[in-house]
Amino acid sequence: MAHNTSYLINGSFNAIISPFDRGFAYGDGIFRTMKIVDGLPESWPQHYQKLVADCAVINIVCPSAELLMSDLQQLFSPDEEAVAKIIITRGEGNRGYTPPAITAPMRVVTKSPMPNYPVERFETGVNLIVCETRLAAQPLLAGIKSLNRLENVLARMEWSDVHIANGFAEGILLDNNDNVIECTAANIFARFSNTLITPSLASCGIAGITRQRVINVAHMLSLKVVEETIDLKKLLTADEVIICNSLYGAWQVRTIQKTALKNDGLAAIIRAALIT
16 A cells, blocks of 8 residues: 655655765766556666666666566556656765665655646647757766756756747757757657757767657657757758657657647657657
8 A cells, every 4th residue: 555655765754864865965876767557667678777877877777677566556646647757876975976885775665746738738748948948968977867857957947937938848958069869858859851860979968768668669650760969950850850759759849949740640640659
């Protein structure tokens, strides 16, 4: 039976996070966000596989799938629809950047309400701004969802309530060479004829679960997927542009910085393919 508390720390409703935890002190950890439907995480095998892979990049031992699933089942009711966030840190350590030779990873699972997205985002698409904040290149961390998300925080701060009031739903992040990388909380795809281009994440950016799922189902839609560098000028010439994440699936992009884009319903087709 689910507990009415909104988080678990190391499987306990009463635990606290130490100020010496390296995730708190240095952002030394990783996380994933996932949709909970009927008390269970959607696409759990893919989420757990990415948790393991991201932990391996920074040399943290990922808790077992059974342990994390036990946490989720404690936190969420069998009929619940919500959002889960799993955070894994290296655990406690002494002051200084050098991690202890032996650490006990800390795990946190949080529960949040499912966002109430406006229906028009699914029906007619979304408008995007282009953020001034640039993503710095760091190939060693490229693709992983580390706790170091200050670039996204800064970008989200400039994408303000005024933008939301004017109908903007997301912001595009570029790198320091002005190449498109992703949105503040989504990956991006551009269709050119029967080819889907998604930006290369070799130097920066997050490889989301839904990004990979779109890549996996593309062949069912007679689409070829290419990961390559793409600048904003080329993006604006695409036949269609969509953004995607684990909570809403895919949204059609209607405009970027008020430049109108074509819409042949690719996002709805992608959403349907992700369900099958």
